[in-house]
Amino acid sequence: QKEVEQDPGPLSVPEGAIVSLNCTYSNSAFQYFMWYRQYSRKGPELLMYTYSSGNKEDGRFTAQVDKSSKYISLFIRDSQPSDSATYLCAILELNAGNMLTFGGGTRLMVKP
């Protein structure tokens, strides 16, 4: 069964902290891994994607994939109050009409 699981949180951290957000997935055929950010009353916004095991950095954000464990992570360095949002991991299935399968999201609150 195609599933993506996330801890719903909420996760509350002080400004400047390093945040670790995690997802697990069940289908080893999944190849493309996305992280979306969703602010209240808005649609999801793509932050990062990766398709291979290892790390990918973009500014304060690092995406990490461990295919052997079926585990994906997003790290946020020097977290800011503006990072407060719900973070959704998602798997892209190219052979299924570009369908995205989302995790349930983790709500992050960064306190000043």
Next chain:
Amino acid sequence: EPEVTQTPSHQVTQMGQEVILRCVPISNHLYFYWYRQILGQKVEFLVSFYNNEISEKSEIFDDQFSVERPDGSNFTLKIRSTKLEDSAMYFCASSGSTSSTDTQYFGPGTRLTVL
């Protein structure tokens, strides 16, 4: 910056009524999607659409649902006879291609409330 727009932002309807949710994808995009999110649950894929045809649909997208691109700018989702369980946020998305590197841009959503 180009964006996906959706109307209305909130739709209230009676059970059994038909609703049409409207989306204007980014103008040069070719691939269109509908997702929904029931309150407190995951964002779920409904359907993808390309070249005036459905590319893929989920089990949720049954005969009560249909999609259409009636002109060069709009993309619509119709629910023929709404049920209480259709109450959700409905998100439209579009992308320029199906490349893994091509972002799906999401609209702000339409909140559908079925009474």
